[in-house]
Amino acid sequence: MSEETHPSPSAHVPPTGAEAREKLLENYPKKTLRKRSKQMLVNETPETPAQIGANSRTVPGIITQRGCSYAGCKGVVIGPIYDILHITHGPIGCGYYSWLSRRNKTRIREDNETNYLQYSMSTDMQENHIVFGGEKQLAQAIEEAYEEFKPKAISVYATCPVGLIGDDIHSVCAEAKKKLGINVFGFSCEGYKGVSQSAGHHIANNGVFKNMIGLDDTEQDYPYTINVLGEYNIGGDAWEIDRVLNLCGIKVIGTLSGGVSYDEICNCHQANLNVVMCHRSINYMAEMMETKFGIPWFKVNFIGLEGTKKSLRKIAQYFGDKTLIDRVEEVIAAEMAEVRPVLEDVKPRTSGKKAALFVGGSRAHHYQDLFTDMDMEVFAAGYEFAHRDDYEGRDVLPNIKVDADTRNIEDLTIEQDETRFNLRQTVDRKKSLEDSGFEFSDYEGMMRQMKKDTLVIDDISHHELEKLIEMYKPDIIGSGVKDKYVIEKMGIPCKQLHSYDYGGPYAGFKGAINFYEEIDRMTSSKVWQLNRAPWDEEPVAKEEPAAVSA
Amino acid sequence: MLEGTTAEIRERKALRVNPVKTCQPIGAMYAALGVNGCMPHSHGSQGCCAYHRSHLTRHYKEPVVATTSSFTEGASVFGGMSNLTTAIENIFSIYEPEIVAVHTTCLSEVIGDDIPTIIKKAAEAGKIPEGKTVIHANTPSFVGSHITGFANQCEAFVKYLAEPRQGEEPRKMINIFPGFVDPADMREIRRLADDLGIEYLMVPDASDVLDSAYDGKYQMYPDGGTPVAGLKMMGENQLSVGLGPLASEPALKTIAKKCEQPTELLELPIGVSATDAFVNSLRLAAGVKVPTEMVRERGRLIDMISDMSQYLHKKKVALFGDPDHLTSMTRFLVEIGMEPAIVIAGHPGKKWEKKIREIAPGAEVRASSDMHYLHQWIKNHPVDLLIGNSYGKLVAKAEDIPFVRFGFPILDRVGHRAFSIVGYRGAMRLIEKMTDTLFDHTDRLCPDEDLELIQ
Structure with missing residues (x-):
């Protein structure tokens, strides 16, 4: 096979960011063009990112990656809590699709427990419930669930029709709570709320904060306790983070919400610190916990070696104990001894290869670090449902205009808890550290880290993705299941960064090893060349044979 | 695994636990993908479309494209007309399908969007290019299941596209509605019909769409799928055979009424006698002898x-x-x-x-x-x-x-x-x-x- 007819993807000369942007915006009707122009930028000044039109409505008729508020609330944030019995109030589809489809791994702690993630429970609303209301159906479903399973808590999720017909799920839950004597609470996360999953994250944060956080005041007498917020244990990521933190001597009280239990969440206000992995989905919780309990937070990233090391060191510095700081260095050294040979092995093959990432609200940022470790170049990236602060950094928060779709999502007013504020003198610790330049409540956003003149595309459409691949011929794309086979039909491997293609973990040190090996396999694969058959190289006749008659 | 499940059975009236069905729109989306050059369109929140595309993709491991009306709270209050009209304009400009098959969701059904009127107005406003078609099926999620969604979409093909017979005599051709089966099954049903030497039109036909070959190029509308031209001619054919009563009966009833066409409703050809019934039905309709090779194939099974x-x-x-x-x-x-x-x-x-x-x-x-x-x-x-x-x-x-x-x-x-x-x-x-x-x-x-x- 000659190089000329089949150049390797990396040999291709790509367009500049500006050229590419122009091409991507071709073909759009006027209004759509106006809208999409604001969501697609060339990162000309990474240190002072330009304004991006994120968290705005998807134009109807555009093939989008985005899902809905229910998916963000039940599917992402609350769904992973394994010992809550989850009931979807609505027609069957929503509960069915969110059943075991997100790979937020979990395991029961004791033999007599039930892992409710293996169950999909729904009120399976029928036409008569739509006409006459579904509250009675919901009340009865909650009672039946209690009778059948005796869970410690029940959580209820509203789907589109529930909001429209006006079922008051919160009253039904309050009644059930009184009657059954267990915690029962609801989430008004109807699919039409907001412009993406993101609205559902916010609704979920509010509900978890109101109904779970602070219920268990059992004191933690361990000196280094933290919560990891915004980590959903896809493919076992949270377990790898736990492993590394445990080696260092840091105890995780609650991971919100991968592999977590109800009791752990109820007790997590006893921690000394919150660290935030996925800023988009959980920054609300971090802020609310700081206001109410005085627990400070900062952003971490356990995806990629540099991020993992930096995050561990920052946590150690926060506690300021020399033994802990030294222990963290020992752990890093020991873990790196295992990672280094793998990285050295794959790098000669991965070096210089090109990737683009279109996923999530944090992953398009975090995963750039892993590609950088392998000396690969990320030429374009974008989020599916992020807000401006996730792109431009938290310093833009005061300037973000609140539109109608966002205004409809409740913003809780939180007050200091008089008896439980600053339980572990964290307020004072934060103050003294800040004075010495330690940063809290921080997130610099994705664009500052991306190279100059790379492309930043929010809520990328199918059309744009197809064009982008044609122009850049990348070596790999990180995206989701809906794009995966579109991309692979073009002979470009696609790594699913929601489900990890049923692999993982990719967090921490062991996760990094998994990722390097996986990306090496994908970008070195010979499968795409199998397409060529001998007769493609040496044709002898133009006509296909006539059908053989029976 | 499933530790909470005990042997003690209690009657449940309101709680569904681990369902054996999903909702109508996904079936409509699958059926629409079996028409050549068709873009399925989900009229509702983005989540429905995202869930259905993801789920179909996980089953077929193939690209599954579909568009959505992307409802927000405003659309849910004021109706989805503006969203659907914008969607139609965008779909035809950007994705250039031959036909758009709109299906509803629980959201658009509850607010009572009148889809035929919206389509009519879009056509009047010139949003539907000359020669292109928009059809719809009602698929509220609180009625039936994914199978009835498939059935309703199949019925919509007949309702919107089939025309009553113009020719004096029906064509020597049979419409086959395969039911909600996989592309590999549709391919096998076609092989049986081919081996019997009959002319047929399969409606819909997802083979070469959702099991398309890898050739290094992506085609949004793969070569497979029932041609729209064929759908328009359905009424000219001598017979419609529907496989699977739940999936195929509505289409058969409608074609019988609209085109005065004889129909035959059979079970899915799974197993000996159900396959026999299918082969026999085609044999009698076409007046052919079952080929020796097919008799042998049957014999090998026995x-x-x-x-x-x-x-x-x-x-x-x-x-x-x-x-x-x-x-x-x-x-x-x-x-x-x-x-x-x-x-x-x-x-x-x-x-x-x-x-x-x-x-x-x-x-x-x-x-x-x-x-x-x-x-x-x-x-x-x-x-x-x-x-x-x-x-x-x-x-x-x-x-x-x-x-x-x-x-x-x-x-x-x-x-x-x-x-x-x-x-x-x-x-x-x-x-x-x-x-x-x-x-x-x-x-x-x-x-x-x-x-x-x-x-």
């Missing part, structure tokens, strides 16, 4: 059944899934001497329950039920084999029951994408799958002295 019958005899089977699939599968199990012990469908239907009880007297049969009930029942009445979609693996693991994947969706195995379960060959594949699974289970568990080399 041969295999007789060879394996000692291992199948009176084996108790638990089945769950969609009614059309279950009817034919239950009959097949009875044909080969197995014993359907419990048959569970998520879709409601007293008539269907009665039919299954006639085929398998003594079986526990429930429509409008769920897998939790199936699991509890099995705890009380152990079975030898479990047959159903991928979700069955939870029950199979919990109870250590040999398990054969069958129906929709299969999310964790590859075979259904290439190999059919319909026709005589499909029946042979099912026998292979069942005996392999039973043998593997026995081989794994039996004492060394009982391990059989030859079976």
Whole structure:
């Protein structure tokens, strides 16, 4: 096979960011063009990112990656809590699709427990419930669930029709709570709320904060306790983070919400610190916990070696104990001894290869670090449902205009808890550290880290993705299941960064090893060349044979 | 696994636990993808479209494209007309389909959007290019299941596109509605029809769409799919054969009425007698002799059944899934001497329950039920084999029951994408799958002295 007819993807000369942007915006009707122009930028000044039109409505008729508020609330944030019995109030589809489809791994702690993630429970609303209301159906479903399973808590999720017909799920839950004597609470996360999953994250944060956080005041007498917020244990990521933190001597009280239990969440206000992995989905919780309990937070990233090391060191510095700081260095050294040979092995093959990432609200940022470790170049990236602060950094928060779709999502007013504020003198610790330049409540956003003149595309459409691949011929794309086979039909491997293609973990040190090996396999694969058959190289006749008659 | 499930069965009236059905729009989306150059459009929130595309992708491992009206709270209050009109304009400008097949969701049904009027107004405003078509099907999620969604979309093809016969005589051609089966099954149904030498139009036809070949290029509208021109000519054909009553009856009824065309409604051709009925129906309609090779193919199946019958005899089977699939599968199990012990469908239907009880007297049969009930029942009445979609693996693991994947969706195995379960060959594949699974289970568990080399 000659190089000329089949150049390797990396040999291709790509367009500049500006050229590419122009091409991507071709073909759009006027209004759509106006809208999409604001969501697609060339990162000309990474240190002072330009304004991006994120968290705005998807134009109807555009093939989008985005899902809905229910998916963000039940599917992402609350769904992973394994010992809550989850009931979807609505027609069957929503509960069915969110059943075991997100790979937020979990395991029961004791033999007599039930892992409710293996169950999909729904009120399976029928036409008569739509006409006459579904509250009675919901009340009865909650009672039946209690009778059948005796869970410690029940959580209820509203789907589109529930909001429209006006079922008051919160009253039904309050009644059930009184009657059954267990915690029962609801989430008004109807699919039409907001412009993406993101609205559902916010609704979920509010509900978890109101109904779970602070219920268990059992004191933690361990000196280094933290919560990891915004980590959903896809493919076992949270377990790898736990492993590394445990080696260092840091105890995780609650991971919100991968592999977590109800009791752990109820007790997590006893921690000394919150660290935030996925800023988009959980920054609300971090802020609310700081206001109410005085627990400070900062952003971490356990995806990629540099991020993992930096995050561990920052946590150690926060506690300021020399033994802990030294222990963290020992752990890093020991873990790196295992990672280094793998990285050295794959790098000669991965070096210089090109990737683009279109996923999530944090992953398009975090995963750039892993590609950088392998000396690969990320030429374009974008989020599916992020807000401006996730792109431009938290310093833009005061300037973000609140539109109608966002205004409809409740913003809780939180007050200091008089008896439980600053339980572990964290307020004072934060103050003294800040004075010495330690940063809290921080997130610099994705664009500052991306190279100059790379492309930043929010809520990328199918059309744009197809064009982008044609122009850049990348070596790999990180995206989701809906794009995966579109991309692979073009002979470009696609790594699913929601489900990890049923692999993982990719967090921490062991996760990094998994990722390097996986990306090496994908970008070195010979499968795409199998397409060529001998007769493609040496044709002898133009006509296909006539059908053989029976 | 499923630790919360006990053998104590309580009657539940309001709580569905581990469903054996999903909602209508996904079926409509699948049916629409089986038309050449068609863009399925989900009129509702983005989440519906995202969930349906993801789920279909996980089953077919192929690109599944569809657009959405992306409802927000405003659209839910003021109606979805503006969203659908904008969508139609964008879809035709950006994605250039031949036809857009709109299906509704619970959201747009509850607010009462009048889709035909919106389509009409869009056409009047010039948003639908000359020669292009927009059709719709009502698929509220609070009625029926994914199978009725498929059926409604098939009916919409007839309602919108089929024209009454113009020619004096009907064409020597048969419309075949394959039902909600996989592309590999549609391909096999076509092969049987080809081998019988008949002219036919399959509606819809997802082969070469959702099992398209890799050639390094992406085609948004692959070469497969029923051509729109063909759909318009459906009324000219001599007969419509519908496979699977739940999936195909509405289309048949409508074509019979609209085009005064004879119709024949059959069960899905899974197993010996159901395949016989299909072949026989085509043979009689076309006036042809069944080719020797097909007779031999059938004979090879019977041969295999007789060879394996000692291992199948009176084996108790638990089945769950969609009614059309279950009817034919239950009959097949009875044909080969197995014993359907419990048959569970998520879709409601007293008539269907009665039919299954006639085929398998003594079986526990429930429509409008769920897998939790199936699991509890099995705890009380152990079975030898479990047959159903991928979700069955939870029950199979919990109870250590040999398990054969069958129906929709299969999310964790590859075979259904290439190999059919319909026709005589499909029946042979099912026998292979069942005996392999039973043998593997026995081989794994039996004492060394009982391990059989030859079976």
